[in-house]
Amino acid sequence: MIVIDNCAVATADDAGTEYSRGHVLVEGNRIVAVGEGRAPAQSGEVTRVDGSGCLATPGLVNTHHHLYQWITRGLATDSTLFEWLTELYPVWARIDAESVGVAARAGLGWLALSGCTTSTDHHYVFPDDAGDLLAAEIGAAREIGIRFHPTRGSMDRGRSAGGLPPDEVVEDIDTILAATSEAITAFHDPSPDAMVRIGIAPCSPFSVSTELLSQARELATERGVMLHTHLAETVDEEDFCQATHGCTPVEYLDSLGWLGEDVWLAHCVHLSDGAIKRLGATRTGVAHCPSSNARLGAGIAPVPDLLDAGVPVGLGVDGAASQEAGMLVEELRQALYLARLRGGPAALRARQALRAATIGGARCLGRGGEIGSLEAGKLADIALWRLDGLGHADISDPVAALALGPPAPLELLTVNGNAVVSGGELRTADQDRLARAARTAHRGLIASAGRAPSENGRTS
Numbered sequence: 001m002i003v004i005d006n007c008a009v010a011t012a013d014d015a016g017t018e019y020s021r022g023h024v025l026v027e028g029n030r031i032v033a034v035g036e037g038r039a040p041a042q043s044g045e046v047t048r049v050d051g052s053g054c055l056a057t058p059g060l061v062n063t064h065h066h067l068y069q070w071i072t073r074g075l076a077t078d079s080t081l082f083e084w085l086t087e088l089y090p091v092w093a094r095i096d097a098e099s100v101g102v103a104a105r106a107g108l109g110w111l112a113l114s115g116c117t118t119s120t121d122h123h124y125v126f127p128d129d130a131g132d133l134l135a136a137e138i139g140a141a142r143e144i145g146i147r148f149h150p151t152r153g154s155m156d157r158g159r160s161a162g163g164l165p166p167d168e169v170v171e172d173i174d175t176i177l178a179a180t181s182e183a184i185t186a187f188h189d190p191s192p193d194a195m196v197r198i199g200i201a202p203c204s205p206f207s208v209s210t211e212l213l214s215q216a217r218e219l220a221t222e223r224g225v226m227l228h229t230h231l232a233e234t235v236d237e238e239d240f241c242q243a244t245h246g247c248t249p250v251e252y253l254d255s256l257g258w259l260g261e262d263v264w265l266a267h268c269v270h271l272s273d274g275a276i277k278r279l280g281a282t283r284t285g286v287a288h289c290p291s292s293n294a295r296l297g298a299g300i301a302p303v304p305d306l307l308d309a310g311v312p313v314g315l316g317v318d319g320a321a322s323q324e325a326g327m328l329v330e331e332l333r334q335a336l337y338l339a340r341l342r343g344g345p346a347a348l349r350a351r352q353a354l355r356a357a358t359i360g361g362a363r364c365l366g367r368g369g370e371i372g373s374l375e376a377g378k379l380a381d382i383a384l385w386r387l388d389g390l391g392h393a394d395i396s397d398p399v400a401a402l403a404l405g406p407p408a409p410l411e412l413l414t415v416n417g418n419a420v421v422s423g424g425e426l427r428t429a430d431q432d433r434l435a436r437a438a439r440t441a442h443r444g445l446i447a448s449a450g451r452a453p454s455e456n457g458r459t460s
Contacts, residue, residue, distance in 0.1 A: 002026040002417065004384060005039045007051025008398040011374040012058050012358040016351065018399070024056055026380040029193055029417040034374045053388030054411050055398040057354065058373050059117025059381035060328045061361030063287035064228075064266040064316030067121045067137055068095050070103035071442040072321045081234050081296045081322075085164060088321060089125075091449045093169050097131030099441045104140035106438040107320055109426050112146055114327035114407065117381035117415045118361070118371060119146055120287075120316070122228060122266070124153025124203040125169055126179070134183050138196055145420045145428045147194075147381065149365055150187075151201035151228050152180040156212050162244070164206050173212050176202075177219060184223050192370055193379055195416065201228040205249055206240045213256050226262050226366055229253075232275070233267035234298050250275035259284045264364040266316065267292075268306070269299040276302065280309030285364030288356065290334035291325060292318035300342045303335065307352065312368075314361030315353075332357055332403040350403035380417035385410060386424075 002025070009022035011034060023039035025032045033039075069092075076087040104121070111119055121137060134150055141148035154176040157163030163170070171179075180200055188198040200220045202208040213229075220227045232238065232249045241249045250271065253259060259278065264285030271279075279286065288301050306313050315331040317323055332353040339348035362372025371381050385408040387393070387401045392408060395401035402408055413421035420428055 001042055001044065002047045002049065002380070002414070003039045003042060004049045004051050004056055004382070004412070007054040007056045007384065009034060009056045009374065010351075010354060010399050012355050013373045013375050022056075024374060024382060026382070026414065026417050029380050031374060031376055031378050031380050031382075033376055049384065049412055051384055051411070053386060055385045055387050055402055056374065057383050057385065057402070058358040058371065059383050059413065059415065060115045060357045061314060061365065061372060062111060062116050062119040062316055062328050063264060063285070063314035063361045063364045064289055064318050065107070065119055065121050066123065066319030066321070067104040067107040068092065068100045068123060068125065068133070069319040069321035070107040070326070071099060071438055071445055073324045073442075075321060079296070080236070081298055082164060082236050084296060084322060089165050089169055091445060092125045093127050093166070094445055094448045095125060095127060095130060095133070097133055097136040099445055100133045101136035101140050102437045102441040104137035105143060105429060106434045107326060108141055108144040108146050109429055109431065109434050110326050111317070111328055112144060112413060112420050113410065113426055114329045115383040115385070115410060115413060116328045117147055117383070117413065117420075118365070118367075119148060120199070120228070120365065121148070121150040122153050122201050122203075123150060124155055124201065126154075126171060127169065134187065138187055141196070143429060145415050145418055147371070147415055149197050149199060149226075151199035152183045153201040153203050154180070154212065155203045155207040157207050157209050161209070163208075170207075173209070173215065176212065177215055180216075180219060181223070184225055188223075188225060190224065193416065197225070197365075199226040199228050204230040204237070205245075205252060206237060210256065213253070213258060217257050220262065226264065227258065228264055228266070229258075231265040231268055232270045233293070235270060238270050248272065248275060250278060254278060262366065264312070264314070266318070267298070267301065269293055269301045271302060276305050276309050276311070279306065279311045283310070283312065285312040285314065287314050287316040287364060288335060289316040289318040289323070290331055290338045292316075292323040294334070294338065295323050300338045302342070303339050303356075304343055304347045312360055312363040313356050314364040315357045327407055328357065329402070329407050336403060350397075350400045353403050354399055380414050382412070382414045383410060384412040
């Protein structure tokens with residue numbers, strides 16, 4: 001048994017239960033008790049964690065990422081989304097299983113250090129003869145010890161068919177559907193305590209065909225897995241859908257049966273009032289990526305309106321190449337800042353941001369009954385944040401300290417009851433080795449693409 005004692009506790013349960021001084025008890029991979037005051041005495045073998053000066057929260061849930069991009073950070077730093085994609089597609093065409101594994105280990109290790117216990121990944125670039133890229137990142141997740149929801153992404157609409165990506169990075173529909181089905185068979189675990197679940201994720205309306213979206217929906221229903229895609233991220237995408245399909249991005253997906261509780265969508269920045277109501281009525285989830293949206297100048301998602309409409313909203317760091325920091329805990333502050341820039345100082349509150357990062361994300365992934373809050377019976381995915389240092393000690397509200405203060409050090413991070421981070425250090429991998437491998441992979445990938453960073457951050 002693990003006993004975390006003497007700490008502030010923010011459970012993120014439906015009642016918003018908090019304790020200024022409380023405890024969390026873990027047995028095996030489950031939380032068995034959360035309460036006020038000191039933990040009751042326990043018999044048998046017990047690991048005690050003194051949480052004095054700390055805040056216990058559910059582990060954070062990252063609802064949108066592109067891990068392979070970790071080794072292409074710092075490129076096209078002053079570009080719009082479409083410019084950024086156009087510049088980086090040729091570089092990503094050179095990835096292989098080895099480089100993806102390196103990128104995934106580094107990215108997931110960094111996410112763990114920022115309080116993340118569950119992460120998705122949207123991988124949609126599959127060059128010929130690159131090896132088993134999903135297997136590479138799933139292996140990386142097992143090494144780091146994080147709960148993982150990778151999606152088998154895809155693109156079948158290249159430039160010759162009116163899409164944005166070059167033809168050399170797209171696949172045909174039969175290949176996509178066969179590979180997706182094989183990935184589900186090989187890796188998807190539907191059990192309540194699953195460490196790996198697979199989703200289906202055609203990339204975006206401007207890079208996939210209507211036929212692919214329709215067949216992906218059929219396959220997801222048949223196999224009982226989640227659906228994911230980018231949507232309504234930029235005005236360019238809105239213009240593309242209007243010109244190509246005669247409707248908005250949300251209307252387009254709705255016409256294909258792509259709204260519902262088994263779907264979560266990344267970004268959703270540019271939404272009409274009607275679109276927001278429709279997402280709420282269908283309980284379609286949204287992965288809010290505030291730092292990425294700001295970095296690319298895409299706009300500010302209407303998160304308060306989405307929450308008011310009953311939309312499950314989670315947070316995501318997004319692709320590391322469009323959001324170089326990659327720290328999930330920082331997205332709480334960024335979500336607060338952007339919402340308040342759009343709607344004033346009461347538009348979004350610290351506890352709403354924490355819920356988005358925890359139970360909101362869990363609900364986006366269809367796992368609200370298993371993770372995302374500190375409640376007896378849920379999986380032991382727990383973050384213990386140290387808030388008694390110089391950066392936080394004089395902020396009396398611990399949730400405000402976590403959400404609005406600097407990134408808090410992690411005293412402990414458990415996934416499925418296992419310690420992944422303790423004392424601020426990653427315990428499942430050597431951080432320096434991860435950094436060296438990522439640096440080498442970055443240089444090799446850039447060189448293989450015949451490019452080098454220039455002074456303004458663009459590739460040449």
